[in-house]
Amino acid sequence: MSENAEPLIQVRNLSKHYGEAAVLENISFNIESGDLVSIIGPSGCGKSTLLRCLNCLEILDEGEICINGTLISSQLALVDDAMFCRRAHQLRQSIGMVFQSFNLFPHKTLLENIMLAPMVVRKQSRELSRRQGMELLDKVGLANFYKRHPWSISGGQKQRVAIARALAMNPVLMLYDEPTSALDPEMVEEVLQVMRNLDRDGMTQVIVSHEMKFARDASDYIIYVEGGKIVEISDEDEIFISPKDERTKRFLKRYM
Amino acid sequence: MKRFLFFILILFGSSTYGDELRWAADTESGAPSVFYDGNSQLAGFEKEIIEEVCKELDKAPIFYQNDWAWLIPGLDHGLYDAIVEGLFRSEENKDAVLFSIPYYACPLSLLVREGDEEIKSLEHCRKKKVGVLCCSRPRIVLKEYEDIEVFEYPNEHGALSDVKNGRLDAALLDYPAAMYSTIALKGLKIVNNFDSVEYLMAVRKGNYALIGEINGALLKLIQNGKVQIIVSKWGLTNPLFDAYIAKMVGGSGADARDTFEREQSSSKFQKYVKLLPIFAKAALVTLEVSICGMIVAVALGLVLVLVKLYSPRWIRFIVTVAVEIIRGTPLIVQLFFIFYGLPFVGITLQPLVAGIVALGINYAAYESENFRAGLEAVPSGQMEAARALGMSQWQSLRYVVIPQAFCFVLPPLTNDFIAIIKESSLVSLITIVELTKTYTTVASSSFDFFIPGIIVAVLYLALGLPFVRLAKLAEKYLALEKSAYRAKRIPKKSHINAQ
Known part of the structure; x- marks a missing residue:
């Protein structure tokens, strides 16, 4: 670059x-x-x-x-x-953006939080988004949590998911x-x-x-x-x- | 949604003309004119006469139910082609429709409580209370007696039961209704027959072809005695009728009257069991109107609120004004406007469609406010986060904000659905036969408002309760706030393991 x-x-x-x-x-x-x-x-x-x-x-x-x-x-x-x-x-x-108050989507699981934007904006396939989402969760150390909802994790974990969510749009x-x-x-x-x-x-x-x-x-x-x-x-x-x-x-x- | 549109299309498409005669009456006026008998079948001497007319004209009779007071407006707007419901010529209606030749004539009858020896004629009714049917011949007659206190009722039953329970001193009705009510409602007697009224069929102004056909058929039926047979079968012959018809065929037995009499005295329980299918059918209509109305309300409400929140100022202003107008006027006015008013500008809706549209629009105004509260309850950070991820405004709403708002909106939505089931009873005023209409019809023809009332109340409850349960379950499943509490119960161990 x-x-x-x-x-x-x-x-x-x-x-x-x-x-x-x-x-x-x-x-x-x-x-x-x-x-x-x-x-x-x-x-x-x-x-x-x-x-x-x-x-x-x-x-x-x-x-x-x-x-x-x-x-x-x-x-x-x-x-x-x-x-x-x-x-x-x-x-x-x-551009990825991370907020002070996380702003994770409470009605979706952590993995779905990450998959949403690529699928909606990029029309990326569910399969690919899912694979990519799991990689990103792994990158921020939360791969085991993928089925959880935002309300069930700590603030630091939420912010890591928020970063992963932003990264999903490359x-x-x-x-x-x-x-x-x-x-x-x-x-x-x-x-x-x-x-x-x-x-x-x-x-x-x-x-x-x-x-x-x-x-x-x-x-x-x-x-x-x-x-x-x-x-x-x-x-x-x-x-x-x-x-x-x-x-x-x-x-x-x-x-x- | 597709199925719903298809359903609407069918409704629009169902108004076919051709070889059928669409005729209307108000079954609420009860026996013997046009009413539902013990087997929930349409019956009545007028029904039989119009069917004979149709036979003569080689047309299929199609029956339309409409309120007595709205029979002529409905005819004007082409809902049906003819009215056969004890209509008589008066100053008010003589220019409104085209009348046929009379098919029946009779006196008016004064009814009082059995045991009342004081009232023998109308002269004895001065300073007393007398009940009549609104827009009826008796109503006009009583106008000449200024010192009689007149009460107008929408159906005979109201007037008669008020005579029986003492709220009225007497009732003045057409002879057939008076006679049959003394059979059904024990404790009343006819004390005087006087004056006269002739029953005519009516068609739309200018429909000379049809009135010619009907007159021809009636004349033939009178000449060959069929009208007389029907009238005498129902036991309705009287000197005036005899006088009207030159050639009279006397009937020995009043078969139909006997049947009616037998039905009235048959076991009550059997009677109610026989009513169940007709109530079940009506409950389906209520449910159909309510569900379709709610679908329209939710869809339109969503559009309204999105326009209100996310569109240019001037469009927003128009929508706000429209919502306020809808919220600030009675549903019944909107209903009549849509059904009887819109045909003036060329929009004629089928009754069911008009009912659904009126309910839908009315509730859409409320739903839009519900939705607004719901959307505003979603933190603004959600929209920002979605936009920052590159979603368009619509995508952000669609995938992020609206699903969350839905959780907030569900409880008031359930409330409104229960309310719409109840308010759907208003569509009975535009010829739709739903639960409430069936109740008043059945009750006034059987002169029993008690048990049918309980049946109807139970049915309304039965319609609403499943939705309350369903909404409760959905709330539990969707609730975001509550799930936070649930989270606390998850053992911390899993956190540690996962990390």
Whole structure:
């Protein structure tokens, strides 16, 4: 993937407003294929919104996003809404997303949770989806649980299934919206381990997190967001050892 | 669904013309005009006369049940071709339909309680309460007596039982109904016969061909004495009838009246057993209307709520207004509008279809609100997760949100199904013979509202209960919340083993 000259994600002058209030202002950054990037910042700084803009769960108000060659821009939304929706739909199919509250489908078993999207969206056969689903459950260490329903497993297990479910669509990019915030401390590690494994396999991952230790240990680099703006983008060690910006310094002091 | 459409098609297709004469009457008016006898067979002297007419015209008689008050509107909208139900010419209806020549004539009869020696004629009824059938000849006669308190009843039985139990002092009915009710309902007597009324058949305005045919047939039947035979067989001959018919064939025995008399005195138990098949048939109609109505309601309700939640603002507005109109008007008004109103704009529905459509639309409005509550009870994260997996909005709804919403919706849905079974009784007003209609018909022709009432109540319960049980089972099976409790009972050991 690294031979691809273009960065996997290019964000240019992204802005997002809720009514009058600006949530994101003029955000620009690139992420290369295979990177593991952490987005950190205080609560309400807009980091989750930024993540949700990347797979069009939120519609950007200004700027453009280009992911894996698919271009989404505020201009396009104005000119050709149908085209915009089509591209957003296409984009979401190649991006996996993991939520803080898991959002597993409670009326389906774990295996069915994973099989659903490939069968519905890709019209993949039940047999193939099933085989693939079992492989993925095995990958996150839950193969024996395939018949269970989401209500009968722990939070950490749910999040691992959620990751497996996202992987079933063969995404080129994984987004995590505070994946460990709702978990008991002893379950955090099992989820982070899955993400580490994915990083080793070369998956591009963007994580909004409060796990500073993980961000520091595993990330290729860190984006620090505050007040809807990118304050600092830097190599992980650099930001933790010698943050350039005063605001970053203050934030990290509270967390570390 | 396919089967349901097919069923609808059959209903639409069933209105064939040609060599049949579709005639209507209200069986609720009881013996001897047109009624269901002890064997649940259609009987009555008017039924026999129209069948003779049909024989003359070489047409097959097809019977349609309709409420007395709605006989003429039904004729107007082409539900049937003729009315044979003691119709007489009056100021109100003389321009509404085409009348045939009379096939029967009789006086009006004043009925009082046996043992009442005070009332001998209408003159004695001043300042007293007298019951009549609505839109009947007696009703018109009584208009001239301002100081008689008049009560209108939809059928003879109501008036007669009220005379018997003392709510009324007297009842004024046509001679045949009066005479037969003294046989069936012991304790009443006829004190006076006066005035006159002539029974005519009616066809749609402008249908001169048919009225010509009927008049020709009637004339022939009177000339060859067949009408007289029928009338005398039912014991209905009277001086007025004799006067009307020049050539009179006297009948010695009033066979039909004797049969009716025998039936009334036969064992009650046997009578009720004989009623069961007719009630069973009616229960099936009730079930059919209810189930089809509910299918329409659920399907349409789902469409309404999806439009309401996921469509452009202006469409949403229209749907919201429509739902409010449907929820805010009585079902009975909607029913009459669909059945008798829509033909004015060229949409004529078969009774069963109209009933199902009215119930379906009415309940769809409620179901859409049920569904909205159900859909909104599903956490928004579910829709987001589905969209994030690349599903379209419809796919997300179809595979993720709606199945979960269904669990929330099932209990109120069951409620509404029970309600629709009961409310389906309203379709009896548009000529459908279902449980309630059968009850009033059977009760008023046998003058017994008690046991048939219990039979009908039991049948309604029997229709509803299986669905309550079924819904309970489905709830248990589907419930997401409850299953969380179940989860706690699973031993933790299995977790450890699995890992």
